[in-house]
Amino acid sequence: MKKIFINILFFAYLNAAFPNWYYKIKNIQQQKKAFVEIMLPLIQTENQKISALRKKIIKIFNDPNLMLNPKEIGFLAKIAKKYKIKNILDKTEYLKKIDTIPPSLALAQAAIESGWGKSRFVRLANNIFGHWEYSNKGIQPKSKYENIDINYSLKVFPSLEDSIRAYMLNLNRNPAYKEFRNVRFYYKLNNKKFTGTIAANTMKLYSQKRDEYVKLLKTMITLNHWEKFDK
Template identity: 40%
Template sequence: MKLSKIFLSVFIIFATNLFAKGMPEEFYQIKNIKETKSYFFKYLYKMIKNENNKILEERTFVKTMLNSNLLNINANSEEFLRLLKLKKKYRIKKLFDLTSYMKKIDIIPPSMSLAQAAVESGWGKSRFIKEANNIFGHWTYNSEIGMIPEQRKDEDKHFIRIFKTLQASISAYMLNLNRNKAYKSFHKERYKMRIANKELSGLALSQTMLNYSGIGEEYLSILKIVIKKNKLETYDKKFYQEIKK
């Protein structure tokens, strides 16, 4: 038993050192607060944009497929198999229910993602992002891919998830928001905006994140302040302009 625990500890340390790098080293050398924030937002925006583009591609695929003649769908085709994978990935109940897909397969506004990244990672300087590439405070109960939080109680069993890259952390964050029923109000409000042909507002949608943090309403207020004070909605506009090109 003792040997297995030692082996597990060594494995976790090895995995952490092998994969986790956090923000670039030059980021941690910046002393000016304004410059630190600017670097943080610009650096993560590129990754957020990449993940959102992947989601938009999935969204377009599903929309195109389910808007076609369903009677002509070949159950052995690559397209059909991909639809099955997306159904499982996003936890969709009915295979051909387009509305359910459209509610769950959609972007996370950059302003909201950046605000949560800043809050959850202590502006990129928390232990979790430095040692585990964990930007958004993701938990896991799998000890092989997690590190023990410093103040974890003896009776608790959760670990802080270790990601190979920051990009992987962002991908997991977006998938969590998109498929977890704890964020049903987020799905609902985002879909309303889509139906009304409005650009998705990160500021408005951030106010549906009540279940993301244990501090409740205070968390929503913090996100609103971070978005407004740092003018993060400019990243929403930037993203929408870029995808229209």
């Protein structure tokens, strides 16, 4: 176990793809545990970055006079562009879009989309959440959805960290996940805990499986007791 722990630390330091030793684990429960030990710190790190940005946004808007200097205006404009916020002075929109993702949800989607990190898209492209891209610079899937007339490939990421960051940005700004953001915002306003199983109900558009995908997410979170990571 000591060797595995050292390998995990070394992996996290490099932000590399899943290491070879991970794929050599034969015991399913041990591999699931290793999956969480690899992914959870990276998920938490990205959430911490989002939290820090959110605090900075709140600090700017908490100025009683809201006398923004050119530097702050430039900063808000940059963030607004990144998160697709139309009005750079719309505080509510910033707070809806710049917030953390329940770790249990991220773990469940990572496990489902990547086959517990075993898919060739993870091995070749660090693509753990099944992200598409449309410039033909990615990896071609072996089979495509029959009912989708779109020329897409699987996006290549420099590291798992980049894949996680893109996943979180996707949930925080893509129109498809507006319900996710609205529900999260409601729970925060009412000081209620926004868990992965609650968030899963808003993920119908993430997969072609729709309602079946939502059930799969909730089952994955519950069976693995991952909501404990949402504290």
